[in-house]
Amino acid sequence: MRDFARSESPAVQAQLDRLAQLSVPDGRLGLGTIRALLSRLGNPHEQLPHVFHVAGTNGKGSTCAFLRAMLEAEGYKVHVTTSPHLVRYNERIRVAGELISDERLAELLAEILDVADGLNPSFFEVTIAAAFTEFARVPADACVVEVGLGGRFDATNVIEHPAACGIATLGMDHERFLLAPEEGTPTDPLSRIAFEKAGITKPGCSLVTLSYPEGPTLEIERAAMAAGAPLAMRGREWHSSVDVAGLHYADRHGELVLPLPAMPGAHQADNAALAVAMLRHQDFVSVSAEAIAEGIRSARWPARMQRLAPGPLTGDRIIWLDGGHNPDAGAMIARHFAGERLHLVIGMIEAKNPQALIAPLADSIGSITVVPVPGHEWHPAIAFGPDARSADDVPTALAALPDDGLPVLVSGSLYLAGEVLRLNDELPD
Template sequence: MRDFARSENAKVQAQLDRLGRLSVPDGRLGLETIRALLERLGNPHHKLPPTFHVAGTNGKGSTCAFLRAMLEAEGYKVHMTTSPHLVRYNERIRVAGELISDDRLAELLAEVLDAGEDLNPSFFEVTIAAAFTEFARVPADVCVVEVGLGGRFDATNVLEKPAACGIAALGIDHERFLLAPEEGTPDVPIARIAFEKAGIAKPGSSLVTLSYSDEATHEIEAAAARNGAPLAMRGREWSMSESGTGLHYSDRHGELVLPLPSLPGPHQPENAALAVAMLRHQDYISISRDALAEGIRTATWPARLQRLAPGPLTGDREIWLDGGHNPSAGAILGKHFAGQRLHLVVGMLDAKDPTAITGPLGDAISSVTVVPVPGHDWHPACTFGDEAREAQDVPTALAALPDDGLPVLIAGSLYLAGEVLRLNDELPD
């Protein structure tokens, strides 16, 4: 599946069209192509400021958002690369705190695509090469890098000595890639997922994680030992709990009482604590308690349990947006909306399991309206049950809902979420 991108800037679109024509031979694994491309660009990944590298099935983007907010609250200039983008490709490359400009993006993509024309790189490999090239050119104090898919063979895994590596929540997703049969890898699915994510472990760099099942923990411990990475796991080297007064964090450096995140969702305190633990288990930069607290309060991360603002699409109705599409994300939605009733507007790629969202929501669902995922193959209404109906797009789906005061949840795909943000004039910045 290609990761489509569009821009209103003609120069950027010309390069995005080139990106869209890239194809990857099915089954190609490894870091050889990205390393060859970076070599031609002067190995910019060797010239980055201290870098925080974050993997995980769910929560890695939110953890990156907390890291960025905490570091900026301390006064640091922060480069960040995350994926996917929601509305504009520029969202993938944040340079010293600002989204990369269209003019610079067009020049940068042209440079990288020209350099790797004969290497047949992937969309994501070009993106990471472009991000690292710009990050090496523009002065900043720190980098935050989100893994795209997996970890072991992800293009970001060319990083050789991050300040710290982190692993957020684990779950089953991207089975075609992460559970593909391979000799010498674990047979138990969650253990294999942990094995792939822990592939980002590096000698001398702390590997900071949450707590997991025994099978997953075993693989993470083995990866840390194999790579000489000091392991800092929740429940061992650090701990976190919640109360009405805030987030209670402790590690070998002492105890902190921090505010609860402003980001909604029962999982966000854990993501915030993971970011705190990553910053406190490294020796490259200093961070104060006040900056940690301010970052927890101010971090934003669109399309993850986001309450949409009144706008052209929403009017004054209470509408929530979430790009989650796997069972772990569905469980978070089920917990957040427990005890409520809502209308579900859902669009899911046909490779995903429709029950991942509808199952955890269960009796909370008053109605289900299925919409297309723009530019992708998607599940029709019949896969969501006999009572699910179909609409040609999100505006049509919302217009057909009864005016009964119930909130609406739009969910199932980050691609759909990006379209919703565009329609409501809420562009991520």
């Protein structure tokens, strides 16, 4: 699988074309290449403002969105790097609150790619080097960094002294990479996932997590103990719950009653609570209860249970968009639509399991239409069951649905989600 990117700016596209030519030798693991690249750039990762580093199978992007919103509500300037992008590559690099401009992005990528000559870095390694280089040059108060894949060998894991590290939901995804046989690693799959995510733990820096089954919990405890990192796990060092009054949060500093997230999905309360816990288990950046509450209300994260606005694609239909593609995401989506019928338009790349969404949504599905995933090999209709039908693209799939008033869910891939947002003129900002 290869990341893809395109731009309406000729200058940016020229650099994205260079990026698209990069490849990673099969089996290459480790941080050697990214460290070598950053060294040539003057080690910008050592010059970042206070970093909040977030890993997890699902929810890490939403947690980053809550962190950014809370910090900005306090008045701070915040750098953010997340992945993948949905429509524009610029989405991966937010500088002091603003998406990087096309002009600056073209200059920055050219600089990084020229410096990288002979190192054979990956698409993501160049992206992280570019983000960290710009973040080191532009003043800001804090930096929010989302792990790309796993944690232990992720290019973002060069950060040495974060304000806090966080781990969101754990689940099965990217098994080919994260479950590759390696001596001395856990044999239980979910424990191995936890081991990889906990690889972002740093000496003396708070590690803040949700609660997990026994095996993954033990792996996280081992990582924290080995690094000498204070561990703050939900259910022990902090607590959260939801009722009609809102989101209840408590830790050794006291209790908060906060609003429920504006982002749809019951699971977003967990992500918001994790962001709160990360802020309250570090001593570098002060954020008030009022700013935390405002951040929970204002945070947005596109293509995660997003109801599309009226636009060229939606017409009069109610259309929901979610880029979920693994079993945990399927379970979250199913909870959102419990007791409701819907039409499913799905596109999923070959490396993913078609049943990840189909099985948990079985009681809600009125029809299944399978579409291609732009730029990738995808599962055909037969993979989703005998009643699934094919369409050439999302507009064709929507046009063929009956006018029965049922909502539509478009899901299965963040790459597909990006195409849907582009078609509906909803560009993430």
